[in-house]
Amino acid sequence: MSSGDPKELGTFLKARRAELNPLQVGLPDTGPQRRVAGLRREEVAQLAAISTDYYTRVEQGRMQASVPVLEAIVRALRLTDDQRTYLFELAGRPPIEAPAPPDRTVTPHTRRLLDQLTESPALVLSDTMDVLAWNRLAAALLTDFGQVPEEDRNYVWLLFNDPVLRALYDDWETGAHACVAYLRMHTARRPDDPRLLRLLERMAHHADFQNWWQTREVAVQGAGNKVFHHPVAGTLVLDWDTLTSSTSPRQHVVIWTAESGSPSEKGLRRLATAAADKQRTGLPTCRP
Structure with missing residues (x-):
């Protein structure tokens, strides 16, 4: 297992949640008083069904997330397959194949x-x-x-x-x-x-x-x-x-x-x- 890059992982997660807004992921929009662009940490935690403290420690590099938690974050942030692979590399987890698409069409x-x-x-x-x-x-x-x-x-x-x-x-x-x-x-x-x-x-x-x-x-x-x-x-x-x-x-x-x-x-x-x-x-x- 690789050691990963906790600092880059945190930067990557911040960038990905900044790209989303609450309405895109089915959460209520609290209006113009929001102080951060995109999703808050607590909103990502809510979508991933984990505690805000757990997610915060993962994003800050103070805890190595388990594979199920990483998968939950992938779904919460709607990551692409390439972004998912990158997240697992940064988290120091062995690469795991994404679910194969049903399409077997040759390009x-x-x-x-x-x-x-x-x-x-x-x-x-x-x-x-x-x-x-x-x-x-x-x-x-x-x-x-x-x-x-x-x-x-x-x-x-x-x-x-x-x-x-x-x-x-x-x-x-x-x-x-x-x-x-x-x-x-x-x-x-x-x-x-x-x-x-x-x-x-x-x-x-x-x-x-x-x-x-x-x-x-x-x-x-x-x-x-x-x-x-x-x-x-x-x-x-x-x-x-x-x-x-x-x-x-x-x-x-x-x-x-x-x-x-x-x-x-x-x-x-x-x-x-x-x-x-x-x-x-x-x-x-x-x-x-």
Whole structure:
């Protein structure tokens, strides 16, 4: 735990309460006789359901607030997610993830990034490995995700249940085991995520998945190497990297690349040409 910065914390809280007036937060306005701009300390304390003395000592740096009290102050002062993070840092508390918004929409500029990667397969995965977006080459390499029912559009689900995708992997067991470890890591952050619980329910009949899940091995998605055997592109030795969005930290862009001048790079180019030809003829961008 960091030591925090009590002086800056007090200055920050004063600045935030100065931005609000009683009417904005549902309190009566006492009129022009108010001596301070914005909310008084006692009003913030009232909104946070703590004593004025407690809040005063926190703002003056004479007491370290508990996590529940910090959360109450966040609500009282209507802090943004960035302001909330800053408050926790100043208070010397470990960063705690804010409640995730329900919106899983991929931004237009992320989609544009995927489309501009014409020689590298790329897709966007959620924390629970749901496939949220993909480019044409990813569809050609793996599967046409647009033809997959939304409930099944999850990388773990497809890796265990789609025999064609499974057959692409040179070492399916290692790749599938790693995906289970990524998924297990997610449970520490949001064990009650309904999408995660639904996926685990659907995977209950897979012996390999259940065995690996029970080992409680965990891993963070980062980078690695995969070998695919593709009917059009041939054997592909690809490096993969994961880029996490700073604005949408639950979304991860996974990109596969081949070494420059290698047979794998040539294979990806053949695959890209085949995918473009299919698009021109109006056929789905799926596997041969």
